[in-house]
Amino acid sequence: MSDSVSSQSKACAxxxxxxxxxxxxxxxxxMAEFFGVLGDPNRWRILSALTLGEMRVGELAEAVEMTESAVSHQLRVLRTMRLVSYQKRGRSVYYCLKDNHIFNLYQEASEHLDEPDD
Amino acid sequence: MSDSVSSQSKACAxxxxxxxxxxxxxxxxxMAEFFGVLGDPNRWRILSALTLGEMRVGELAEAVEMTESAVSHQLRVLRTMRLVSYQKRGRSVYYCLKDNHIFNLYQEASEHLDEPDD
DNA sequence: ATAACACCTGAATACTTGTTCAGATATCAA
DNA sequence: TTGATATCTGAACAAGTATTCAGGTGTTAT
Structure with a gap:
């Protein structure tokens, strides 16, 4: 392993x-557009609700205590960034998390936020 | 391992x-506040400039083609979220990345954005 | 066909956020 | 001390974003 950077003056990450x-x-x-989508508390609550499994819009609305309209608007944003996928069954639309990236981002951010202030 | 969720209908991540x-x-x-900070293209450019090593405010301003004032404002935001640290030396202030979380977030987001649309 | 249901959408308002400008603080040199 | 340099800050404006409301589409049941 090269030590020109790693060994002595690594003041900067x-x-x-x-x-x-x-x-x-x-x-x-x-990048900014993507992270901007994650810059809203209600969207995080929706995403976290979906970690429990797939949900209909109405159920989501109840779970996160928002109007169905508001949830629907936010789901469109999450759809656009391909963070959720959906499936129509009957007259309901079931949403779920599209992939695991959201978990990794959540964990990485959690670690950062939980770090001591040094 | 419990199979009530994992084995059959894992349609959801x-x-x-x-x-x-x-x-x-x-x-x-x-969470939203943290990711919101990453929801600005100029801040990403500043952060990416700092991957090259520590820099003074003036150098940063030149590198990302913003006014020093604008850079300074954004650096305050990045400081608040503990994404950068700084060190006064003489009459200059040297900034650098605080830890590696930003790299992991960058990579995770890149992977997501580069994924095919399936 | 009609009504009820589940969800979506557009437009308007209110809110939040970024940038600029002017000026403040702090350091160094002469 | 004076002047030059380097950075920071507050206030005002501009730009972007979220939420609400009213109404629209499509589906199921009678």
Whole structure:
């Protein structure tokens, strides 16, 4: 392993790490849009409710104590970012989490937030 | 291993996974605040610039093509979320990334964004 | 066909957030 | 002390976003 960075003056995290270049405006925009979607408490509550399993819009609305309309609007946003998928069955629409990325993001953020202030 | 959820109808990601309860309003709020900070393209550009190593405010401003004032405002936000740390030396203030969480978040998001639409 | 149900959508309002400008603070050099 | 440099901050404006309300679509039951 090269020690030019890792051994002595590593005052800064990740120098030479996985990013190591200034993001283009376009890439930065895409990142921001994605994380912006996760920048709303009601969407986090909806996402966390879906960790319990698939749910209809009405059930979700009841679970997170929002109107169905508000939930529906937020679900559209989550759909756009492909964080949830849905399935029509009868007159109901069942939503569920699309993949596990949301868990990893949740855990990574939790760790960060729970870190001592050093 | 219990198979009541995992074996047959796993249409939904992560049911019974690491969250598995509706987030409290407070926790959801904290999550949203954190991710909201990452919901701005200029902040991503600043963070990515810092992956190259520590930088002064003026250098950062030049690197990301923003005014020093704008950079300073954004650095305060990043400081508040403990994403960057800083060190005064002489009349300059050197900023750098505080820890590696930002890399993991970046990679996780990249993977999600690069996923095919299935 | 009609009514009830489940969900979605557009438009308007209210709220939040980013950027700019002007000026403040703090450090260094002469 | 004076002037130059480097950064920070508060207030105001502009821009973006969430929520509500009213009404729309599509499905099921009678």
């Amino acid at each position: 990740g120098a030479g790490g996985p990013v190591s270049a200034i993001l283009s405006v376009e890439k930065a925009q895409r | 992560g049911a019974g996974g690491p969250v598995s309860a509706i987030l409290s309003v407070e926790k959801a709020q904290r």
